[in-house]
Amino acid sequence: MSNSILRMKNITKEFPGVKALDDVNFEVAEGEIHALVGENGAGKSTLMKVLSGVHPKGTYKGDIIYGGEETAFETINDSEEQGIVIIHQELALIPELSVAENIFLGNEQLTHRFLDWRKTNNKARELTKRVGLKADVADLINQIGVGQQQLVEIAKALSKDVKLLILDEPTAALNEQESENLLNLIEEFKAQGITSIIISHKLKEVLSVADNITILRDGKTIETIKNDNISENRIIKGMVGRELSDLYPSRNNTVGDVKFEIENWSLDNISSAKKQIITNASLNVRSGEVVGIAGLMGAGRTEFMMSVFGRSYGKYLDGKIKIDGKEVNITNVKEAIDHGIAYVSEDRKEYGLILDESIKQNISLANLHALKDGMTVNSYKEKDVGEEYRQKLNIKTPSIEQKVSNLSGGNQQKVVLGKWMYTDPDILILDEPTRGIDVGAKSEIYKLINELAAQGKSVLVVSSELPELLGVCDRIYTLSFGEITGEFPIEEAEQEKLMTYMTLNGGN
Amino acid sequence: MNELKKLMKNNIEKFGMVIALAGLILIFSVLTGGTILSPLNITNLIMQNSYIIILAIGMVLVIITGEIDLSVGSVAAFVGAVAGVLLINLELSVYIAIPLALLTGALIGAWHGFWIAYMKIPAFIVTLAGMLLFRGLTMVTLGGRTLAPFPAEFRTISSQFIDDWFNGNEYHLLTIVIAAVAILSYVVYEVMRRRKNIELNISVESNGLFIAKLVFIALVMVAFTERMASYAGLPYIFFLLLALVLGYTFFTNKTVSGRHVYAVGGNEKAAQLSGVKSQKVKFWVFVNMGVLSAVSGLMFAGRLNAATPQAGQLFELDAIAAAVIGGASLTGGAGTVVGALIGALIMGLLDNGMSIMGVGIDWQQAIKALVLLGAVAFDIINKNKKK
Incomplete structure (x- = not known):
């Protein structure tokens, strides 16, 4: 690899009871687009959190070398100062504020210690132009669509002189056209010398933009491969440790009336x-x-x-x-x-789950009456039901008493499905x-x-x-x-x- | 010992409160030279704090749904005033007056619930209005004066003690008999539950720890009984409190509606889409709060033996503080009835202990405020650490 902008060496991070990262090595070359892929729970987000200082030095083992120097960030502000910006899957914009205000939130444009609105708006206009945002800088965030909001986040990153842009599932909420625009934009940044790391489950997108792809599985680096005529199946094999012969299994259903x-x-x-x-x-x-x-x-x-x-x-x-x-x-x-009728919502955190309650309680919620024993909810029966669906749906968890907020996205989705299957x-x-x-x-x-x-x-x-x-x-x-x-x-x-x-x- | 440590670590919130309560008792018994644990004082502690405990039980449900009720003190005063008019001015029988007073509370709760659950007006505003409205109506009802005295019948529950059928001399024997039955049933219940858990292969604590727990709780109950029996025995209100605490604990833990209360507070949208009628849940939680405010108002009026315009002032804040010290989260979804009870006892103990020590009301306020802040800060810092 040529000049690397970032090297993370032998990173190990443990949470109580779980080794989230186990001796991970990750290297990104200057000016490339590097994709980070892996199943949920593989450790992608944790790795990025270690990088950006969400998990400060001392809570993990290993070294980070950024721009040729060994560094360790204590807070997100530290890493942002060095030009590392993460755009999370859940956007961090304030709906009631304008595009311009959001871009400069925390980095307000001042003249003589007071807000300078002209400077704010002019600079915001420049940035929105750069990212191809159609909305006006005075529009409120809640008036524009998700795709546009994503661009606002990117404009915000640009305003901080970003050198290394990290995008966590940037296209999850976008439609195909918007996704394409976003990927084009990342390629443009590459031409301007900005390095990007994208975390994505959409392998087609990964293959269309990434120069190199690093695969994580169960907290370990599996491999880094050059994006050189490789197939989706090649990546999937690395991610799951086996070849998914067919993502969409065939079925023998008889369609009735x-x-x-x-x-x-x-x-x-x-x-x-x-x-x-x-x-x-x-x-x-x-x-x-x-x-x-x-x-x-x-x-x-x-x-x-x-x-x-x-x-x-x-x-x-x-x-x-x-x-x-x-x-x-x-x-x-x-x-x-x-x-x-059962309805599994598209937004499991907002509409599907009670995050602070246990797996068991979430599964039984829509059909508590079935657990009634006279006046009371039979807690033994509830446990059995929770256990039954944990096995049926292969929910990966040490215990059904676990809060669902501790589960990965895929397992949370299984809990929601379990809840509805239990209503029969x-x-x-x-x-x-x-x-x-x-x-x-x-x-x-x-x-x-x-x-x-x-x-x-x-x-x-x-x-x-x-x-x-x-x-x-x-x-x-x-x-x-x-x-x-x-x-x-x-x-x-x-x-x-x-x-x-x-x-x-x-x-x- | 390791098992105990692990248990404590995993349940720091639960044990934290109990330890705080025990610590307070210890500190005050040293500082007051044991006066705080005298039979008279323990009896007083229960009777003086009964109205806050009753409010705190209702309040914890309101807080679990993610709402708040600032009106409970005024509602308690208003219901006390209504009872005064019915019993003293109109000379109605208690068997008519008390149901009417409770109905008044229910209607007030329904009024609040209607605006909050169905009209979607923030509870803070609705109940702030309620606080002012019912304080005003209390004064209107009483014409600004105090009504007294209440008939003796009315005061039974709030300030009388159970008779001693056995004519014990030094000790109130009926109290001891009741306590013995209670301790025995508690032990039997725990043993049965443990057996069932073992049968169903659910992990249980080790034998030693289990026996230690039973002995400890039984000893606390014995000690409490000894104190109560050597004064006037158990007051009627103790049974009311016991019934409320047990009844609401059962409701929140074991019934479908109770679970719905937590679900609505945890994530209202998800609960709605799971078929929980969240508006109905909130409405009834406020009706319940209204009824408990009424009960609290009646107890206060009975104990004071008067209906006064100033009754119940700042009760709402004590009730909220009790629920929150007891682990309820103002963002909804978390809290327990037993926690609220312990929270109320901690607040009451602070009041009582400092009064005995001769600390002025000014310092009492300030210290209580810091305890409230400290308790919540401890809880939140602890939760953040876990993450």
Whole structure:
């Protein structure tokens, strides 16, 4: 490797009971784009935290050599001063402040000790131009989309004279177009001499931009490979220690009669300032069938599904739900659950889990009544149920009494799935079921979807990853700007065609 | 010994409170030359703090849901005033007046719950308004004067002691009989539970530690009984407190609704999407707070033997402090009834101990404030360390 900007040597970091990093070596060359990949819990984030001073010197073993000198950062501010900036998966922006204010938060532009708004805005405008942000610097963060917000974070990093930019899952919440723009931007930075480290589960993206790829597994460095005509499978093999012959396992399900129908569903915003979210959407799912809903971010997928699930979003305008051909009236979540519907949210931390409660308690939450023994919740039975789903779903944890906040993303997602499986639903709505989780857990979840379908359950999968939908569904609907624009049996579905229908009636 | 250490380390919050309480008792018994542990004083401690304990039990539920109630002192005063009018001015029977007073509390709780749960007005604002509103209405109801005295029947629960059927001389024998039954049932319960756990292969503490725990708790109960029995025996209010603590502990730990209270406080959106009717939960938690405020107001009025416009001032802050010292988190999702009880006892003990020592009310306030801050700081620093 030529001139390395960063070398982390023999890093070992232990948490009580877990060795998160075990003698990790990691080297990044100046001016390259280096990808860091590994399953959840492999130690990627911990390694970056050690680098940036979140875990200060003394709490880990090993050396960090940055820019030719041995360093150890005590705080994030230290590392930022040296030009190392991390952009986390969860954006750290303040929604009520403007783009310009957010860019210079903590680094306010002053003249004679007072805020200089002209300087702030002018500098912010320059930076937003550099990152290709379309929003005005005076726009509030909560008025712009996630993709734009990500760019604000990057502009903020640039304002600090970044030399080493670390992006943790930068495209997890972005649609394909936005992701592409972001990756182009990182390549532009490379041309300007900024080194980047990207942590990503999206291997296609990694392969398209990275110069070198380092793979971590179980807290150890497995290898660093040059991105030279290697395949996704090559990386996956390194990540999971085995070759995933097929990420999407095949299934033998017999599709039965129509189980679940939504007819002419219409939904409005509560503040009717914006236009209608969903207009006259109809779809159906048969028993034993896996049906996909493909739509770009902002198409109204999540809003649609949450509204169907007991009117949990927006203002219901019109529409019917039929189960087994009979119309049912579902006006709240409890009724939806009682009718055998389950909804796994796209945002497990916000909508899916109670982070401070145990695995066991999260699994039983939606079906506590089943644990009743007279007046009381039978805690022995609850333990059995928790244990049962831990085994069934292969949740990796020392104990089901563990708080879910201590689990990795993939295991948290399994807890959410366990919670809903315990309600014994006939119809499962899975909203982005594999967002932000690693390949190993993904494949387990796909297997699970197959098992559910094989049991005759109806599964609706909402996703922005087309390969995923093509891999698991029997049939796919496209949703664009709140309307169902197409329906394709899997044999007729292909990425380009779906994308065309997902972007129909744009601008109306 | 290692086992004990490990147990302590993993449950530092739980044991921390108990140790703090025990430490306080120790310090004060030295500083007051044992007066704090005299039979009379222990009896007083229970009776004087009963209304805060009752409020703290309701408050901990409110805090677990992530809300707050600033109105409880005023509501207690208002219900006391209503009881005064019903019993003293209108001369109604207690069997009519007390249910009416409790109903008043429930309606006030429903009023708060309606604005907070269904109209989504922040609880701080709604109950701040409630605090002012019901203080005002208390004065209106009483016409600014104090109503007294209450009929003797009304004062039974708040200030009377159980009779001694056995005519013990030095000791109150019925108290000893009740305590013996209680200790025995406690031991039987623990042994049965341990057996069941072993049967189901759930890990339990070692035999030695288990026996040590039983002996320790039994000894504490014996010591407490000896003190109570050598004064006037158990007061009626002790049984009310016991019923409330046991009842609400059962509710929060063992029932579906209790679990829903924690779920709503832990993550309201996730709870809603799991079929928990969070608005309903919050509404009923406030109704419950209203009823307990009423109970507290009745006890206070009964003990004072008067309904006064100044009753219950700053009770809300004592109740919140008790819940928080007892480990409740103002961000919701955490807290226990027993914790609130211990918190209230710590606050009460501070008051009582310093009064005996002759510390002025001014310094009492200041010291209590620092204890509150210290307790919460200890808890939070500890939690951060764990991370």
